[in-house]
Amino acid sequence: xxxxxxxxxxxxxxxxxxxxxxxxxxxxxxxxxxxxxxxxxxxxxxxxxxxxxxxxxxxxxxxxxxxxxxxxxxxxxxxxxxxxxxxxxxxxxxxxxxxxxxxxxxxxxxxxxxxxxxxxxxxxxxxxxxxxxxxxxxxxxxxxxxxxxxxxxxxxxxxxxxxxxxxxxxxxxxxxxxxxxxxxxxxxxxxxxxxxxxxxxxxxxxxxxxxxxxxxxxxxxxxxxxxxxxxxxxxxxxxxxxxxxxxxxxxxxxxxxxxxxxxxxx
Amino acid sequence: xxxxxxxxxxxxxxxxxxxxxxxxxxxxxxxxxxxxxxxxxxxxxxxxxxxxxxxxxxxxxxxxxxxxxxxxxxxxxxxxxxxxxxxxxxxxxxxxxxxxxxx
Numbered sequence: 001x002x003x004x005x006x007x008x009x010x011x012x013x014x015x016x017x018x019x020x021x022x023x024x025x026x027x028x029x030x031x032x033x034x035x036x037x038x039x040x041x042x043x044x045x046x047x048x049x050x051x052x053x054x055x056x057x058x059x060x061x062x063x064x065x066x067x068x069x070x071x072x073x074x075x076x077x078x079x080x081x082x083x084x085x086x087x088x089x090x091x092x093x094x095x096x097x098x099x100x101x102x103x104x105x106x107x108x109x110x111x112x113x114x115x116x117x118x119x120x121x122x123x124x125x126x127x128x129x130x131x132x133x134x135x136x137x138x139x140x141x142x143x144x145x146x147x148x149x150x151x152x153x154x155x156x157x158x159x160x161x162x163x164x165x166x167x168x169x170x171x172x173x174x175x176x177x178x179x180x181x182x183x184x185x186x187x188x189x190x191x192x193x194x195x196x197x198x199x200x201x202x203x204x205x206x207x208x209x210x211x212x213x214x215x216x217x218x219x220x221x222x223x224x225x226x227x228x229x230x231x232x233x234x235x236x237x238x239x240x241x242x243x244x245x246x247x248x249x250x251x252x253x254x255x256x257x258x259x260x261x262x263x264x265x266x
Numbered sequence: 267x268x269x270x271x272x273x274x275x276x277x278x279x280x281x282x283x284x285x286x287x288x289x290x291x292x293x294x295x296x297x298x299x300x301x302x303x304x305x306x307x308x309x310x311x312x313x314x315x316x317x318x319x320x321x322x323x324x325x326x327x328x329x330x331x332x333x334x335x336x337x338x339x340x341x342x343x344x345x346x347x348x349x350x351x352x353x354x355x356x357x358x359x360x361x362x363x364x365x366x367x368x369x
Contacts, residue, residue: 014319018348023354039321047275050311056276058315063324066272074279076311079304082285093288102284158360161335164319165356169349171312180309188306188317195322203316203322211310215303225305229349 003128004046008121012112015232019050019108020083020136022166026053027144029163032154033061044141048134049106050229051170052076058163060082064201072201075098075208079226083110090114104130107228116231127249129232173227187211329362 003009023044030040035057043053052073059069084105087093090113104127113126151157172190187207194203223226320332338359342352 002273022349022353025350035269035273039270042273042277046274047280049280051308052276052280055315056273057359058319060269062318062322066269070276070279072311072315073276074283075307077280077283079308080280081283081287082301082304084284084320085290086287088288098288102288103281104288105284155364156361158331158335158357158362158364160319161332161338161360162357164316164332164335164352164360165339165342165353166349167312167316167319168336168356169343169352171309171316172343174305174309174312183306183309184313189319191314192321194329195318195327196325198325200322200324203318204311206312207314209305211306212303214310215306216299218302218306220302221305223301224303225308226301251275 003124006121006124006128008112008116008125009128010067011054011115011232012109012125012130012132015108015112016136019133019229020140022050023137023140024144024147025162025166026050026057026137027141027146028148028151029054029061029144030057030158031145031148032142032151033057033163035060037142037149040141040145041138042220044138047073047077048078048103048137049080050137051107054067054163054166054170058167059161059201060206061160062200064204065199068199072204072208075205079107080105082226083107083230086110087113087126090119091126101126101130104134106130106133106253107226110230111228112232116243135157143146170229173229173231176227179223183211183225186214330369331360334363334368335360 002157010235026044027040030053031037035043043056047056049150053236055076056069056073059072060066064072084102087101087105087110088098089140091101109126109130113122116122116125148159151159154160158170171184175184187210190210191203194206277323280284316336321327321329333355339352339356347355
């Protein structure tokens with residue numbers, strides 16, 4: 001019960017519920033993309049990174065090959081390596097905890113942890129969000145997968161529209177300011193140009209290369225695009241009277257603070 | 267079986283990325299350029315996935331009910347709706363447009 005007195009643990013639990021719930025949409029979309037129940041569960045249990053999981057099934061749904069799906073998911077997972085580095089410096093896990101921490105290193109657990117200032121709270125926040133999301137995400141993936149396979153014709157239910165909305169929903173929190181919007185537009189245009197000329201799935205990889213080149217040669221926030229899908233500290237600050245700067249990721253803690261005052265898209 | 271293979275490769279690669287952060291000396295990765303590429307690539311990939319799922323049918327570009335789903339999701343996000351509501355708005359709009367005869 002004393003654990004529940006910790007603000008970081010409470011934050012971790014609420015973020016777990018918010019994130020876990022949308023595992024339903026992943027599960028349903030995955031089985032309607034052509035994956036079976038256990039393939040869907042393998043992605044949630046083993047891959048466990050929302051954006052990469054949606055990317056994998058998004059490529060498969062579009063008729064892309066397995067290798068293209070794997071490539072898109074893997075490129076999208078690169079940011080987890082950056083989070084791992086931050087968390088390793090912050091929490092200094094040892095022994096088997098390092099391997100366990102790695103598996104639950106995702107946008108939301110990182111954001112929950114780095115949003116705290118006290119080292120003990122950083123540790124509690126990370127584990128509460130990481131384990132909580134892992135359990136609920138897998139549970140709700142299973143629910144979604146079972147419901148999805150009972151739906152019949154996915155198009156009749158607009159599930160292809162649900163996939164579109166899911167990707168826009170994942171992109172949206174990262175469009176803070178003019179620059180990320182410009183990157184998104186350039187990559188969208190590159191995708192449209194690539195679709196008719198290369199096999200399905202490959203346009204996504206073309207866009208990844210374009211984005212990487214932009215990132216390599218331009219100078220901007222080094223944490224651009226590294227915002228969580230569900231910002232754990234957004235709610236609190238929305239109610240906290242920061243009316244002028246709602247939901248800026250600058251509230252997200254030291255690692256998210258740099259230069260995020262330009263929340264134009266907010 | 268082929269899909270299983272690439273799926274498991276993707277799982278292994280995802281875990282490898284995560285683990286790299288914990289084992290590679292911070293000095294090597296503490297390069298702002300690497301963080302920046304990881305971030306811009308995340309934006310680029312998600313933008314591309316959004317467009318592909320909206321406009322592509324294999325290698326053919328098409329304007330169909332999915333465009334309505336994109337618009338509905340955009341409106342829901344602008345109104346700060348939670349993720350699940352955004353997804354339902356997209357599905358509902360696409361389904362409704364199909365009933366109205368726009369495929």
